[in-house]
Amino acid sequence: MPVQEDPTRDAGPLGRERAHLAASRAALRAMREDAEGLDIRDVTANWVNAAVLQHQIDERIKSLADLAHTPLFFGRLTYLHPVGAEEAEGAAGDQFYIGRRHVHDADGDPMVIDWRAPVSQPFYQASKQKPMDVALRRRFGYTGGEITAYEDEHLSDPSEAAQTSKLLQQEIERPRVGPMRDIVATIQPEQDEIVRSGLGGTVCVQGGPGTGKTAVGLHRVAYLLYAHRERLARTGTLVIGPNKSFLHYIEQVLPALGELEVQQATVDDLVAHVEVRGTDDAASALVKGDARMAEVLRRAVRSHVSMPAEALMVVRGSRRWRVPAYELEEIVRELLDRDIRYGAAREALPQRIAHAVLVRMEQAGEAPDDRVQDAVARNTAVKAAVKAIWPPVDPAKLVLRLLSDADFLAEHAEGVLSEEEQRTILWAKPARSVKSAKWSAADAVLIDEAADLVTRTHSLGHVVLDEAQDLSPMQYRAVGRRCTTGSATVLGDLAQGTTPWATRSWGEALGHLGKQDAVIEELTAGFRVPREVIAYASRLLPSIAPGLTEVSSVRESPGSLSVRESSAPDEDVVAACMESLAHEGSIGLIAADARIPVLAKALEGAGLGYLGPGEETTPDTRLTLVPASLAKGLEYDYVVLDEPSAVVAGEPDERTGLRRLYVALTRAVSGLIVVHGEPLPEALG
Structure with a gap:
């Protein structure tokens, strides 16, 4: 059991821990003041260097912020022996406080160790069976930023039985209001192994609801930035989420860990070459999203190259140099065979032609150098030949033509797309220009593919792709x-x-991603969703994902699930929301998209204020009205699910509808109320 003491007492172990917390906060404040007091006026050569250095200092100051209600440290390790030094006979072990960031005193001695440091790993990995030289692991309980309890595990004492940490369980189950929190104090051993996996390899994490896969991904970014900061500072990191609401939900996790430089985006943000104003039906989007479209685009791009029909004459001073058509053709075919990007080959072509001219100059007894070759490459005749042979390609115009010109599409989709598939993606009303076209999200992805065929896309050091x-x-x-x-x-x-x-299989998805050698990990232990709720939702698995391992929740919470048949669903949904609001924490009312206006009116009629997804909850407004299509990745302490059959019916087919229902059923952390007037889907029987 956690040891709790009178909060007014400063004596005893809890008093000493509070004193260390106060000293650590003072040390962090001193570190921040040192950064704020740096004078760079005499250490920079020019204003550019000064601006860059000042930006780095400003970011350092931000990272040293002391968040009043966020524990500076959450655990303590006491080792059996000194760490990183020769063991002296009878020497006592080192003691380290584990927290969200490193803090040192005026002498440079550590007061808090960053959770990502190697010496911190046993806090997550050590056990009775594998103590990792740890004598004692202490966890701290906090209220309002102050230590109120602690709990000890004597890992090297065989007489003490292993027990489930009550403080750990309380932290996992703690109600949440607002955006997602970090899980740095509750990372489990199997999660920690993924978090600390190396930068060089790609990791794919299959995890059911409540297994913490999103948190694991974010903490892995934080760990990689700690272990490879200089490299990732050059190459960059990016977190990709399914929508803006999701990104808003997770956006505070990395700053809480001291990482301010990680960018966040959706896939739509990445491919925003054109304004998206249109939508595709499912059949059209399915074809446009098929990997075969990459080959259609590759053919269409390369079709712009034409073989030279006549010789090229280059005039320099009084001399004329002739490159025959067959030799120009050899140059073009060589570039095509190399299969390099269209734009790179186009840039190489004038230099290749110039080289052919220089060979003739040398044969005639001249001694041209690189400057002559560059001058020949810029020759008017050479530039005209390049434009005719290898004209520039605008990716958006190329995709516009493919989707508007049936003959052009048929020419390049022959043997790749069937005639029916070609008709499916052709626009009924061809657009006259790139600006006037009603591009869909799938069209923007095609333009991005075409753009990469022309010019290489910039690569980052690490990308996290969620959902x-x-x-x-x-x-x-x-x-x-x-x-x-x-x-x-x-x-x-x-x-x-x-x-x-x-996605049908991770192996197939990783192939499209270009990461065929990725390691696939599976998280099957659930920590957030109660056992009763996940077991109810898992009744859908045989229908939606046969063969997938069911999540086994470590949390048993009797009474966390209530399924209610109703003759007046609208009124009973409002009543269920009021019932949930009696509890502490956030409440999500999830419903089929088509039901949202009806329920909004019912809530307003009952005087219940509510928010939309992505809007931050407050103590006064804790209810969020969530369309089922936007529920993925979000979670609430209590969820009221309206009319499951309507959620299923809102999708194009039953299997997709049941998957949407599975998502909605698994958003609850503490309790789920299902209200239905229509019969429940058979799979839930």
Whole structure:
């Protein structure tokens, strides 16, 4: 049991821990003041260097912020022997406080160790069976930023039985209001192994609801930035989520860990070459998202290259140099055979032609140098030949022509897409220009693919891709282009795929991403969703993801699930919301998209204020009205689910509808109330 003491007492172990917390906060404040007091006036050569250095200092100051209600440290390790030094006979072990960031005193001695440091790993990994030289692991309980309890595990004492940590369980179950919190104090051993996996390899995490896969991905970014800061500072990191609401929900996790430089985006943000104003039906989006479209685009881009029909004459001074058509053709075919990007080959072509001219100059007894070759490459005749042979390609105009010109599409889709598939993606009303076209999200991905065929996309050092199961093969390719020379963390749950092109297997998805050698890890222990709730939702698994391992929740919470049949669903849903509001924490009312206006009116009629997804809850407004299509990745302490059959009926097919229902059923952390007037889907029987 956690040891709790009178909060007014400063004596005893708890008093000493409070004193260390106060001293650590003072040391962190001194570190911040030192950074604020840096004078760079005499250490920079120019204003550019000064601006860069000042920006770095400002970021350092931000990272040293002391968040009043966030524990500076959450645990303590006492080792049996000194760490990192020769053991002296009878020497006592080292003691380290584990927290969100490193804090040192005026002499440079550590007062808090960053959770990512190697010496901190046993806090997450050590056990009775594998103590890792740890004599004692202490966890702290906090209230309002102050230590109120502690709990000890004597890992090296065989007489003490292993017990489940009550403080750990309380932290996991703690009600939440507002955005997602970090899980740095509650990382489990299997999660820690994924978090600390190396930068060089890609990791794919399959995890059911409540297994913490999103938190694992975010903490892995924080760990990689700690272990490879200099490299990732050069190459960059990116977190990709399914929508803006999700990104808003997770946006505070990394700053709480002291990481301020990680960018966040959706896939749509990455491929925003054009304004998206249109939508595709499911059949059209399915074809446009198919990986075969990459070959259609490749053919269409390369079709712009034409073989020279006549010789090229280059005039320099009084001399004329002739390059015959067959030799120009050899140069062009060589570039095509190399299969390099269209734009790179176009830039290489004038230099190749110039080289052919220089060979003739040398044969005639001249001694041209590189400057002559560059001058020949810029020659008017050479530039005209390059424009005719290898004209520039505008990616958006290329895709516009493919979707508007049936003959052009048929020419390049022959043997790749069937005639029916070609008709499916052709626009009924061809657009006259790129600006006037009503581009869809799938069209923007095609333009991004075409753009990469012309010019290489910039690669980052590491990318985290969350809710990956909903991406199309072409979207996977778009993400993969952003980490061709880096690595990725792919997070998802095959059972929660709700798009027509939802991922069927991680092996297939990783192939589209270009990370075939990725390690696939599976998280099956649930920590957030109560056992009763996840067991009820798992009745859908045989229908939506046969063969997938059911999540086994470590939390047993009797009374956490209530399924209510109603003759007046609207009124009973409002009553269920009022009942949930009697508890502490956030409440989510999830319903089929078509039911949202009706329920909004019912809530307003009852005088209940509510928010939309992505809006931050407050102590006064804790109820969020959530369309089922936006529920993925979010979680609430209490969930009221309206009319499950309507959620299923709102999707194009039953399997997708049942997957959407599975998502909605698993958003609750403490309790779920299901209200239905229509019969429940058979799979829940």
